[in-house]
Amino acid sequence: MANKLWEKNFEINKEIERFTVGRDRELDLYLAKYDVLGSMAHITMLETIGLLTADELKQLLAELKKIYAVCEQGKFVIEDGVEDVHSQVELMLTRKLGDIGKKIHSGRSRNDQVLLDLKLFTRHELKEIAEAVKILFDELIQKSNQYKDVLMPGYTHLQIAMPSSFGLWFGAYAEGLTDDLLFLQAAYRMTNRNPLGSAAGYGSSFPLNRSLTTKLLGFDSMDYNVVYAQMGRGKMERNVAFAMATIAGTLAKMAFDACMFNCQNFSFVKLPKECTTGSSIMPHKKNPDVFELIRAKSNKIQSLPQQVMLIMNNLPVGYFRDLQIIKEVFLPAFDELKDCLQMAAYIINKIEVNKNILDNPMYDPMFSVEEVNRLAADGMPFRDAYKKVGLDIEAGKFVPNKNIHHTHEGSIGNLCNDKIQALMNKTLDEFHFENIKEAEKQLLK
Numbered sequence: 001m002a003n004k005l006w007e008k009n010f011e012i013n014k015e016i017e018r019f020t021v022g023r024d025r026e027l028d029l030y031l032a033k034y035d036v037l038g039s040m041a042h043i044t045m046l047e048t049i050g051l052l053t054a055d056e057l058k059q060l061l062a063e064l065k066k067i068y069a070v071c072e073q074g075k076f077v078i079e080d081g082v083e084d085v086h087s088q089v090e091l092m093l094t095r096k097l098g099d100i101g102k103k104i105h106s107g108r109s110r111n112d113q114v115l116l117d118l119k120l121f122t123r124h125e126l127k128e129i130a131e132a133v134k135i136l137f138d139e140l141i142q143k144s145n146q147y148k149d150v151l152m153p154g155y156t157h158l159q160i161a162m163p164s165s166f167g168l169w170f171g172a173y174a175e176g177l178t179d180d181l182l183f184l185q186a187a188y189r190m191t192n193r194n195p196l197g198s199a200a201g202y203g204s205s206f207p208l209n210r211s212l213t214t215k216l217l218g219f220d221s222m223d224y225n226v227v228y229a230q231m232g233r234g235k236m237e238r239n240v241a242f243a244m245a246t247i248a249g250t251l252a253k254m255a256f257d258a259c260m261f262n263c264q265n266f267s268f269v270k271l272p273k274e275c276t277t278g279s280s281i282m283p284h285k286k287n288p289d290v291f292e293l294i295r296a297k298s299n300k301i302q303s304l305p306q307q308v309m310l311i312m313n314n315l316p317v318g319y320f321r322d323l324q325i326i327k328e329v330f331l332p333a334f335d336e337l338k339d340c341l342q343m344a345a346y347i348i349n350k351i352e353v354n355k356n357i358l359d360n361p362m363y364d365p366m367f368s369v370e371e372v373n374r375l376a377a378d379g380m381p382f383r384d385a386y387k388k389v390g391l392d393i394e395a396g397k398f399v400p401n402k403n404i405h406h407t408h409e410g411s412i413g414n415l416c417n418d419k420i421q422a423l424m425n426k427t428l429d430e431f432h433f434e435n436i437k438e439a440e441k442q443l444l445k
């Protein structure tokens with residue numbers, strides 16, 4: 001039991017320890033790299049306010065860089081008996097450097113360490129999510145342009161409604177992602193503020209230079225009020241979860257469409273056979289499991305904001321151990337969303353579209369509005385034209401003209417994909433990911 005940061009002159013009950021440490025030894029591994037980076041910034045600042053000598057700082061930074069390398073190799077472990085990542089890093093430093101290692105915690109608490117670690121981890125993951133969104137976006141735009149002239153039925157109430165196109169269908173999901181990314185950016189900007197210096201949630205009597213750690217860690221600015229900084233725990237996770245859920249919502253809807261359009265009764269799209277799965281009993285089956293799993297996993301991600309909210313709901317001001325449990329649902333969610341985005345991009349790239357859907361006369365009525373509009377353009381009052389075409393359809397006399405001509409912005413003949421692409425690029429540029437990359441590079445130099 002010699003490894004507890006808060007150990008005094010009594011031993012903690014084993015069962016209490018097991019229950020309170022919970023899954024931290026496993027989940028804190030997500031945070032290890034960032035705990036080290038945070039410590040590097042913190043001690044660099046401590047030296048400037050006279051709490052470490054230049055020599056002590058040098059030794060500590062060298063050791064922390066080694067620990068960072070261990071994390072990068074995936075070899076960082078939290079030993080049995082050690083509570084969490086913060087304790088493990090401090091233990092490794094004191095083993096190597098003795099008393100110097102014990103100095104790094106001045107002006108800091110595990111409460112703001114974990115806050116900081118979560119923010120550094122999350123902003124890195126949000127960057128990866130934004131990049132994965134862009135890859136899917138590019139696939140969708142490419143397919144939209146490629147099949148801009150291939151018509152398909154549009155539905156309302158799942159009833160054949162009006163002409164649509166693969167250009168519109170693929171492009172709609174691409175544009176959806178531009179909105180989702182805007183949401184993600186708002187979450188990113190809230191995440192990209194420095195909480196370090198809040199200590200246990202009420203600041204410190206040391207003259208901490210928070211502007212310096214903000215700059216060293218490449219944050220846009222800080223969470224100024226130390227009480228608010230601590231309140232960010234849980235709130236940040238909730239806001240980010242909402243942004244992830246928005247992306248997941250787009251994925252789930254697209255996956256459902258794809259499953260439906262892939263069904264033989266529709267036969268609008270098809271997956272190459274190597275991208276389908278078989279049945280153990282029915283030899284003919286080629287199932288779109290990929291889309292089904294994207295749908296289910298994305299739906300699961302859409303429950304994340306609720307899970308986070310229910311864990312932190314109604315907590316008053318200040319730190320509580322409840323917040324630890326958020327890590328269990330929050331930390332693994334990024335890999336799941338990235339996996340879904342990557343598979344979606346992969347499968348959209350492979351998807352084949354049926355270019356002859358409209359040869360089937362079943363879809364003829366969807367041209368009814370085109371005919372009504374033609375008559376109205378020639379001078380017949382719209383209501384009369386509507387009635388005439390309706391009666392023709394009833395009487396089996398309707399002959400569709402499939403040469404459609406839609407010209408307004410965002411319609412079949414004028415997709416505005418260049419505008420959608422410009423929106424996406426603008427939003428991506430506004431993240432300024434280069435700032436965090438540069439700061440991390442400088443710290444590790």
Ligand code: ARG
Pocket residue numbers: 024084110111114319320321323324327
């Ligand atoms: N494992 C803890 C968490 O995630 C770290 C902070 C511990 N702080 C405390 N006051 N017990 O919340």
